[in-house]
Amino acid sequence: MGGRRTGQILLMLAGLIAWAVQFTAIYGVTSTLCGRGWADANLLGLEVVPMTILSATLVTLAATAVALIWSFRNYRLAKHQPVAAVDDFVSHAAVLINGLSIVVILWHGIPAFILPACA
Amino acid sequence: MNAPELPKAFERGEEELPNPLPRPEGEFEALKRAWKPPRGLRFLTAVNNTYVGVWYVGTAFLFFILAGILALIMRVQLARPENDLVGHGLYNQLFTMHGTVMMFLFAVPAVEAASVYLLPNMQAARDLPFPRLSAYAFWAYFVGGLVFFGTIFFGLSPDGGWFMYPPLTSTKYSPADNADWWLLGIGFIEISAIAGAIEIIVGVMKTRAVGMSLDKLPIYSWAMLVFAVMIVIGFPAIILGTLLLEMERAFDWPFFIAERGGDPLLWQHLFWFFGHPEVYIIFLPATGMVSMIVPTMAQTPLVGYRLIVLALIATGFLSFGLWVHHMFATGLPKMSLSFFSAASTAVAVPSGIQVFAWIATIASGRMRLTTPSLFVIGFLFIFTLGGLTGVMVAVAPFDWQAHDSYFVVAHLHYVLIGGMVFPLFAAFYYWVPAASKRALSERLGRWVFGLMFLGVNVTFLPMHITGLIGMPRRVYTYPVEMGWDALNLVSTIGAFMIAAGVAIFLYDLARNFRFTLEDNAGNVWNASTLEWLPNGTYNTRSIPSVVSRDPLWEQPNLSKDVEEGRYYLPGTVTGGREALVTSPFDARPQYILQVPGPGWQPVLAAVFTAAFFLLLTVKLVFPSVICGVLAVGCVIWWLWETDPGPVRPPADIGGGIVLPVYATGPMNHSWWAMIVLMVVAGMVFTCLIFSYLFLWLVNPGAWPPQGVRIPDWIWPSLSAFLYCASGALVAVASRQLRGDDRRSPRSVPVLIGVALPLVCGASAIDLWMQWETGLSPSAHAYGAAVYAITSLQIFFVLTTLVMGAYTIARWLAGRLDNVRRTTFDNTMLFWYYTAGQGLVALLVVHGFPRLTGGL
Amino acid sequence: MQSALDPAGGDAQRIYWLTVIMTVGGILIFLLVTGLLLYAIFAAPERRAWLGDRRTIIVGGLAFPIVVLSMLLPYGLTVMRDTDVPTPGALPIEMVGEQYWWRVRYPADQERAEFSTANELVVPVGRPISVSVTSADVIHSFWIPNFGGKIDMIPGRINRLNFTAERPGIYRGVCAEFCGDQHARMAFDLIALEPAEFEAWRVDQAKPALEPDLPSLVRGRELFRMGGCGSCHVVRGTEADGQFGPDLTHVGSRRTIGAGQFPNNIGTLAGWIANVQHIKPGARMPSYGSLTGEDLRALAGYLESLK
Structure with a gap:
C-alpha cells in the first residue's frame, strides 16, 4: 500500500482517531487529577478538570473539522473528475465518518458544563 | 517487487475474457488433484477452508447446545422460589460456564468459523492465506474447548462468574483449581481467536477477486475486517488480565490485592476493555450476514452501502469507549462515568444507521418471507428492543438501579440473541444450500423461527420487570413473597420454547444437511455474490474479475464463464495449491501465493498446545513443559515447509497478466500477518503499561x-x-x-x-x-x-x-x-x-x- | 417491598421518572421502527417506494438518533449530577460487606456514642444519610432499590452513597455483586423511623447488653460463653468481644437473622445455631448441632432477650 493510499485511509479515519485522542486525554486527565486529589488546582483561576476537557474537545474538534473540509473537497473534486470508483468511495466515506465524529466529539464535551469535577 | 499494473484487464466489458476456450487438456484435472482432500484418517489433516470451516461451525454450534442446556437447568432451578434442584455450588458453576461457554466457545468462534467457510468463497479466493493457521486455531479450540467444558461433570468448573472478578477469584477466596481452568483454558482459546483474526485481516485485505476494490467488497467482508481488527485490539487486554491474575494465583504477585498495593478495579478495567468490544465483536459479523441476506431476499441491491461501512467502522472505534459502563457502580467520579455514558449513547447511532439501511433495502425491493427472512425480521424486532434498553443503561443514574439486576440479564440477552443468534440461524438457512445437497426445510424452519421468537420474548421480556422490582443477578434462589415467582415461572416456560425451536432445527439439520461441494443445492435464492458460484474444494474453477457489488446479477454469464475457466488462473501453475494475492485497495493481482496443503503439523501442534495449558492447570508442570516443547517443535516442522521461494518463473494467469509465484516485502501476505501480530503484541504491552500506571x-x-x-x-x-x-x-x-x-x-x-x-x-x-x-x-x-x-x-x-x-x-x-x-x-x-x-x-x-x- | 418502581426517596424518585421517560420514549421508537419495517415488507410497492432510499437512512438512522440522543444525554447527565449528592450535616453510617452479611457502624456524633450492629440499617426520615461502604473480603454491592442506585463495596476503597428516606417504613436491600456461595442470601433491612423514634433507637443501641433476668437466660449466657461464641461475636457488657462475626449486643431487637433471611424469634435463632451450614451452606459460622434441645432453647432465648 503506497503512501497515497495510507494518507487516504488516515484521512478517512481522522475524525475517529481524533475522538480516540480526546477520549484518552479527558479520561486520563480526569482520573489522574481526581485519583490523586490534584483537581483543586487552578489554572489562571479556572478549574483544571473542565478546562482540560474543553481544550481537548476544542483541539480535536478543530482537527476533525479540518479533516472534514479536506475530505469534502476531495469528494467534490471526485464528482467533477473521472476518478476510480474506489477513490470516490473512500472520499465519500471520509466525509461521512468525519461528519459523525464531529457530533461524537461534541457530545464528549457536554459533561464539562454539567458535572462537578470529581464528586 | 512492484505490483504489475493492469493496463486494461479488468475494467472492461465481459466479451473479451482473460482466457480463451477450449481450455487445455488436463488443466482442470491438475487443479482438482492439487486440492484433493486427504482420505481415511488423514482426513483430519485437511486444512482447506471448506472442511475446517464446516468442522468449526459444527463445534461452535455444539457449544451453543451445551451452554443452552446449562441455561435450562438454571431456569428450572429458578422456576419457583427456594427451589432445591441444584445447590449453590453447582448453580454458581452453571452460570459461570453458561456465560463463559456462550461468549468464548460459542459466539466468537461461531462467527469466526462462519467466515472461515464464507469469506474465501465470497471473495472468490481459493483458500484463506494461512490454511494451516486456521486448522491450528480450530483444533486448539476443539480440544481445549471440550476439555474445558468437561470440567462441569467433575465439579471442577470455574464458579466466580464469567467476569472472574478478583478478589473472589484470587487464591484466598478460590483456593481450588476451578478458577485456573478459566484463566488458562480461556486465555488459550483467546489465542486461537487471535490466530483466526490475523487470518481474516490478511484474507480480506489480500485475497480477493480481481477488481474487487474496497468499494465493491461485500459488506460481510467489511464487517469481518472490522471484527478482526477489534479482536486484535481488544483481546490482548483480557490475555494480559488472565496472565496477571494467574501470576497472582501461582506466585503471589499482588496485582489485585488491596493490602499490598494492588487494586481489584485493575482487573475490571482490563476485563471490560476487552469485554465490551466483545459484544460488538459478536454483533458486527452478524450484521454483515444480515446485509448479505436482506438484498437477496428483497432481490435488490443494498441501499446505503457507504453508510453501512461508516456504521461498521464507527462501531469498531466507539465500542472501545464503553468499557466503564460496566463499572458505573464502582464509585468512580461522575465526570469519568459521563464520558462512557456519552460514548455508549454515541454507539447507538451506527446501529440506527444499519437498521434503517435494511428497512430501506426491504422497501426498495420485494421481501420474500422465507425462513432466513423471518429470522432477519425477528432479529430486527428483538435487537431494536435490546438496543433501546441499551441506551437506557447507558444513562448512568438508570444503570445504578438496573446494574446487576435481571433488567441487565434481559437487555444483554435481547442484544446477543437478537443481535447474533437470530442472524446466525438466518445464515444457517441461507447458506446451507451452498454446502449441502439439499436446502433445509422451509416448513420446519417456520416452526423453528416461531418457537424461538416467541420463546425469546416470553423468557426475557418479563425479566425487565423482574429486575426493576429488585431481583439481583446470579442468585441461585430467591425468597418467597418477593413478587418474583410468577415472572420467573414465565421465563422458564419461555426458555423451553427456545429449546424446542432449537430441537426442531437439529431435526431439520439431521434430515436435510448432506455436506457436499460440487453438487450442492446451488443458488436457490438467486443471490448476487460470489459464494454462489459453482465451486469445489478449490472454490471456483477460475478467479473472476468483478465490476460491481452484485456480480451475479450484473454479469449474467459469470457462473458459466467462471466454471469453464475463462477467468484468471483456471488451473495450477506450480502444480500445487495456489491463491491469487491482490492489492488491498483496488484488488489488482500481485502474485501467486503457494498455499500449503494438508499436514499433521497443525493438528499435532494444536493438541500439544492444548495439552500444555490443560496440564499446567492441574499443576502437572513437567508433562506440561514437555507438551509445550513438542508444540513449538511441531510449529517449526510446519513452518519449515513454508516459504518455498520462486519455484518457477512468473506465470501467465490470463488476460496478459504475468505474475511471480513468490514475493517478499510489504506486498507479502506473511509480512502483513507479522505486522498484525506486532499490533497484538503491542496491545498486550500497552495494557501492561496501563496496569503499571494504574x-x-x-x-x-x-x-x-x-x-x-x-x-x-x-x-x-x-x-x-x-x-x-x-x-x-x-x-x-x-x-x-x-x-x-x-x-x-x-x-x-x-x-x-x-x-x-x-x-x-x-x-x-x-x-x-x-x-x-x-x-x-x-x-x-x-x-x-x-x-x-x-x-x-x-x-x-x-x-x-x-x-x-x-x-x-x-x-x-x-x-x-x-x-x-x-x-x-x-x-x-x-x-x-x-x-x-x-x-x-x-x-x-x-x-x-x-x-x-x-x- | 423491594422495588425501583416504588421510590421512597428523592434519588429513587428522580431515577424513577428517568425510567418512565426513557421507557415511554423507547416504546414509541420501537413502535416506529417496527412499524416502518412491517410497512416496508407489506405495503404495496408503489406506496412504500419513498422509503427505499438513502434519505431514509440519513433521516431515520442518522439525524433522528442524533437529535434524540442530544436531548437525552444532557438530561441524563443532569439527573446524574442531582443524584447521590453529598449534603453537609448528613448522618454518617459505615457499612462493611462481608461474606455473606453486613457490618453496620454508627460513628460517634457529638454526645452520642458510637456502636455497631449488623444486617439492619436504621435511619431517620427526612435527614440526608451518607453511607460509607467498603468490603472486608470480596467485592459486594449495596443496593436498596426503593432509595436509589447501588454502590460497590470494594476492598481497599471507600465509596459513598447519599440518600434521604422520605417515608417511614421497612425496605429491603440486597447484595448486587456476585460474592460467592451465598450471594443469594445476603440481604438486609432498611428501617426508616421518625426522627424521635430514631433517636430513641440510637440511645438504646449504644447501651451495653441487657443482663439476663431469668434462670434460663442466665443458662443461655453461660452456654454462649462456654461454647466460645464470644471468640467471633461481641456482646458489649460481657466478656464476648470477637470481631469476626456480627455484633450481637442487641440482636434481639433486629427484625431478621441470617442477613435478611428469617424472622427473628427463638425458634429461628435455635434453628440457625444448630443448622447454619444446612440453611446457608458456605456461611462462615459452623453448625452447632451437638447442643441438646434444651440448651439450644436456652441459648436462643438468651440471644432473643438481647433487645
Whole structure:
C-alpha cells in the first residue's frame, strides 16, 4: 500500500482517531487529577478538570473539522473528475465518518458544563 | 517487487475474457488433484477452508447446545422460589460456564468459523492465506474447548462468574483449581481467536477477486475486517488480565490485592476493555450476514452501502469507549462515568444507521418471507428492543438501579440473541444450500423461527420487570413473597420454547444437511455474490474479475464463464495449491501465493498446545513443559515447509497478466500477518503499561514503596545500548540480503548469531539488576508490576531467540537467500519489535519513578 | 417491598421518572421502527417506494438518533449530577460487606456514642444519610432499590452513597455483586423511623447488653460463653468481644437473622445455631448441632432477650 493510499485511509479515519485522542486525554486527565486529589488546582483561576476537557474537545474538534473540509473537497473534486470508483468511495466515506465524529466529539464535551469535577 | 499494473484487464466489458476456450487438456484435472482432500484418517489433516470451516461451525454450534442446556437447568432451578434442584455450588458453576461457554466457545468462534467457510468463497479466493493457521486455531479450540467444558461433570468448573472478578477469584477466596481452568483454558482459546483474526485481516485485505476494490467488497467482508481488527485490539487486554491474575494465583504477585498495593478495579478495567468490544465483536459479523441476506431476499441491491461501512467502522472505534459502563457502580467520579455514558449513547447511532439501511433495502425491493427472512425480521424486532434498553443503561443514574439486576440479564440477552443468534440461524438457512445437497426445510424452519421468537420474548421480556422490582443477578434462589415467582415461572416456560425451536432445527439439520461441494443445492435464492458460484474444494474453477457489488446479477454469464475457466488462473501453475494475492485497495493481482496443503503439523501442534495449558492447570508442570516443547517443535516442522521461494518463473494467469509465484516485502501476505501480530503484541504491552500506571495512581506516596531502591541508571543504559546494537546488526544483515541474484551471504547467520546474545544479554541485565536491589515481586504491587514488565520482555526475547536460531537453520539448509527471504523478514520485524518494546519498558520502569519522584 | 418502581426517596424518585421517560420514549421508537419495517415488507410497492432510499437512512438512522440522543444525554447527565449528592450535616453510617452479611457502624456524633450492629440499617426520615461502604473480603454491592442506585463495596476503597428516606417504613436491600456461595442470601433491612423514634433507637443501641433476668437466660449466657461464641461475636457488657462475626449486643431487637433471611424469634435463632451450614451452606459460622434441645432453647432465648 503506497503512501497515497495510507494518507487516504488516515484521512478517512481522522475524525475517529481524533475522538480516540480526546477520549484518552479527558479520561486520563480526569482520573489522574481526581485519583490523586490534584483537581483543586487552578489554572489562571479556572478549574483544571473542565478546562482540560474543553481544550481537548476544542483541539480535536478543530482537527476533525479540518479533516472534514479536506475530505469534502476531495469528494467534490471526485464528482467533477473521472476518478476510480474506489477513490470516490473512500472520499465519500471520509466525509461521512468525519461528519459523525464531529457530533461524537461534541457530545464528549457536554459533561464539562454539567458535572462537578470529581464528586 | 512492484505490483504489475493492469493496463486494461479488468475494467472492461465481459466479451473479451482473460482466457480463451477450449481450455487445455488436463488443466482442470491438475487443479482438482492439487486440492484433493486427504482420505481415511488423514482426513483430519485437511486444512482447506471448506472442511475446517464446516468442522468449526459444527463445534461452535455444539457449544451453543451445551451452554443452552446449562441455561435450562438454571431456569428450572429458578422456576419457583427456594427451589432445591441444584445447590449453590453447582448453580454458581452453571452460570459461570453458561456465560463463559456462550461468549468464548460459542459466539466468537461461531462467527469466526462462519467466515472461515464464507469469506474465501465470497471473495472468490481459493483458500484463506494461512490454511494451516486456521486448522491450528480450530483444533486448539476443539480440544481445549471440550476439555474445558468437561470440567462441569467433575465439579471442577470455574464458579466466580464469567467476569472472574478478583478478589473472589484470587487464591484466598478460590483456593481450588476451578478458577485456573478459566484463566488458562480461556486465555488459550483467546489465542486461537487471535490466530483466526490475523487470518481474516490478511484474507480480506489480500485475497480477493480481481477488481474487487474496497468499494465493491461485500459488506460481510467489511464487517469481518472490522471484527478482526477489534479482536486484535481488544483481546490482548483480557490475555494480559488472565496472565496477571494467574501470576497472582501461582506466585503471589499482588496485582489485585488491596493490602499490598494492588487494586481489584485493575482487573475490571482490563476485563471490560476487552469485554465490551466483545459484544460488538459478536454483533458486527452478524450484521454483515444480515446485509448479505436482506438484498437477496428483497432481490435488490443494498441501499446505503457507504453508510453501512461508516456504521461498521464507527462501531469498531466507539465500542472501545464503553468499557466503564460496566463499572458505573464502582464509585468512580461522575465526570469519568459521563464520558462512557456519552460514548455508549454515541454507539447507538451506527446501529440506527444499519437498521434503517435494511428497512430501506426491504422497501426498495420485494421481501420474500422465507425462513432466513423471518429470522432477519425477528432479529430486527428483538435487537431494536435490546438496543433501546441499551441506551437506557447507558444513562448512568438508570444503570445504578438496573446494574446487576435481571433488567441487565434481559437487555444483554435481547442484544446477543437478537443481535447474533437470530442472524446466525438466518445464515444457517441461507447458506446451507451452498454446502449441502439439499436446502433445509422451509416448513420446519417456520416452526423453528416461531418457537424461538416467541420463546425469546416470553423468557426475557418479563425479566425487565423482574429486575426493576429488585431481583439481583446470579442468585441461585430467591425468597418467597418477593413478587418474583410468577415472572420467573414465565421465563422458564419461555426458555423451553427456545429449546424446542432449537430441537426442531437439529431435526431439520439431521434430515436435510448432506455436506457436499460440487453438487450442492446451488443458488436457490438467486443471490448476487460470489459464494454462489459453482465451486469445489478449490472454490471456483477460475478467479473472476468483478465490476460491481452484485456480480451475479450484473454479469449474467459469470457462473458459466467462471466454471469453464475463462477467468484468471483456471488451473495450477506450480502444480500445487495456489491463491491469487491482490492489492488491498483496488484488488489488482500481485502474485501467486503457494498455499500449503494438508499436514499433521497443525493438528499435532494444536493438541500439544492444548495439552500444555490443560496440564499446567492441574499443576502437572513437567508433562506440561514437555507438551509445550513438542508444540513449538511441531510449529517449526510446519513452518519449515513454508516459504518455498520462486519455484518457477512468473506465470501467465490470463488476460496478459504475468505474475511471480513468490514475493517478499510489504506486498507479502506473511509480512502483513507479522505486522498484525506486532499490533497484538503491542496491545498486550500497552495494557501492561496501563496496569503499571494504574497501580501508580492508586498508590500515592508509595511508588516505589519505602525501602525500595531503583537501580543505578548505568544498567538500563547498558541494556538499552544492547537492544539497539542487536537491532542494528539485524538491519545490516538485511542490507546484505539485497539484490535479485540469489546469493546467500555467510555474513547473515554470523550477524544474527552475534545479535542473539546481545538481545538476550539486554533483558538478562534488566532482570538481574532489579533482583540485585532486593526488589520482591510479592511484597508490593510495585515489584509485581516491574517484574511483570520484565517477564513479558523476557518472553519476547526468548521468542526472538527461537526465531533467530530458526533463521540461521534455514540459511544452513540452503533455504534462505536474498530472494527467498520471507523467513528472514519475519524474524527481522519481530526483532525490531522486541528491541523497541525493550526500550520502552526500560524507559517506563526506570524513568517513570524518577520522573514522579515517588509521588 | 423491594422495588425501583416504588421510590421512597428523592434519588429513587428522580431515577424513577428517568425510567418512565426513557421507557415511554423507547416504546414509541420501537413502535416506529417496527412499524416502518412491517410497512416496508407489506405495503404495496408503489406506496412504500419513498422509503427505499438513502434519505431514509440519513433521516431515520442518522439525524433522528442524533437529535434524540442530544436531548437525552444532557438530561441524563443532569439527573446524574442531582443524584447521590453529598449534603453537609448528613448522618454518617459505615457499612462493611462481608461474606455473606453486613457490618453496620454508627460513628460517634457529638454526645452520642458510637456502636455497631449488623444486617439492619436504621435511619431517620427526612435527614440526608451518607453511607460509607467498603468490603472486608470480596467485592459486594449495596443496593436498596426503593432509595436509589447501588454502590460497590470494594476492598481497599471507600465509596459513598447519599440518600434521604422520605417515608417511614421497612425496605429491603440486597447484595448486587456476585460474592460467592451465598450471594443469594445476603440481604438486609432498611428501617426508616421518625426522627424521635430514631433517636430513641440510637440511645438504646449504644447501651451495653441487657443482663439476663431469668434462670434460663442466665443458662443461655453461660452456654454462649462456654461454647466460645464470644471468640467471633461481641456482646458489649460481657466478656464476648470477637470481631469476626456480627455484633450481637442487641440482636434481639433486629427484625431478621441470617442477613435478611428469617424472622427473628427463638425458634429461628435455635434453628440457625444448630443448622447454619444446612440453611446457608458456605456461611462462615459452623453448625452447632451437638447442643441438646434444651440448651439450644436456652441459648436462643438468651440471644432473643438481647433487645
